Amino acid sequence: MHKTAGYHQLHAEGRTHQLRRRIALEAARLISEHGIRDYQLAKRKAARHVGVSDEGYLPRNREIEEALREHQRLFRAEEQPRALRIRREAARDAMRLLGRFEPRLVGAVLEGTADMHTPVSLHVFDDSPEAVALLLHDHGIEFESRARTLRLDRERSGEFPVLLFEADGVAVDVTVFPRDALRQAPLDRIAERPQQRASLAALDAMLTGNT
Numbered sequence: 001m002h003k004t005a006g007y008h009q010l011h012a013e014g015r016t017h018q019l020r021r022r023i024a025l026e027a028a029r030l031i032s033e034h035g036i037r038d039y040q041l042a043k044r045k046a047a048r049h050v051g052v053s054d055e056g057y058l059p060r061n062r063e064i065e066e067a068l069r070e071h072q073r074l075f076r077a078e079e080q081p082r083a084l085r086i087r088r089e090a091a092r093d094a095m096r097l098l099g100r101f102e103p104r105l106v107g108a109v110l111e112g113t114a115d116m117h118t119p120v121s122l123h124v125f126d127d128s129p130e131a132v133a134l135l136l137h138d139h140g141i142e143f144e145s146r147a148r149t150l151r152l153d154r155e156r157s158g159e160f161p162v163l164l165f166e167a168d169g170v171a172v173d174v175t176v177f178p179r180d181a182l183r184q185a186p187l188d189r190i191a192e193r194p195q196q197r198a199s200l201a202a203l204d205a206m207l208t209g210n211t
Helices: 002-034 039-050 061-075 079-097 129-138 179-183 200-209
Strands: 104-106 120-125 144-151 157-167 170-177
Touching: 002 039, 002 061, 039 061, 079 104, 079 120, 079 157, 079 170, 079 200, 120 179, 129 157, 129 170, 170 179
Parallel strands: 120 170
Antiparallel strands: 104 120, 144 157, 157 170
């Protein structure tokens, strides 16, 4: 009797793993081919496509990230590295322009999973967000202003101004933080730990080393 119960438990666990894997792979395809950057949205669309309505089967963000890397290796082996390099070069140009605001590169362009749909994501630091907007204006760069809510730690969230513009045909997404926020990054949406950030010097090293 215990053996039968154990078999059914293993069977259920195996089925759960298979469904999570199918949803993760489909979500990775949607992210790569349709430019969906919201992992929750990609998961839900993928689950509907697979025919799953129970949210208990939804994979974690880390599983989506791993599936995305696998999809890029299999189906975007030539195209994705080119798109990544173009975005890192665009990030370098934007960071040079925004140098007085101590820019940091974050997100998929830093982590290496960026593709042709991915914007360059930067964090900049100034106690006056208007100063960043004024610099773009003075350089004749058209931009849109938005706001973004980010988790600062497990208990706190904050809303920050975002400026969106294009550099050499690549979308650039700049979140403006107060200067003291340079010491601690907001939480990563995937790993639940402070976001990885890279300075201009670190990005230069990556481009020189072609990593």
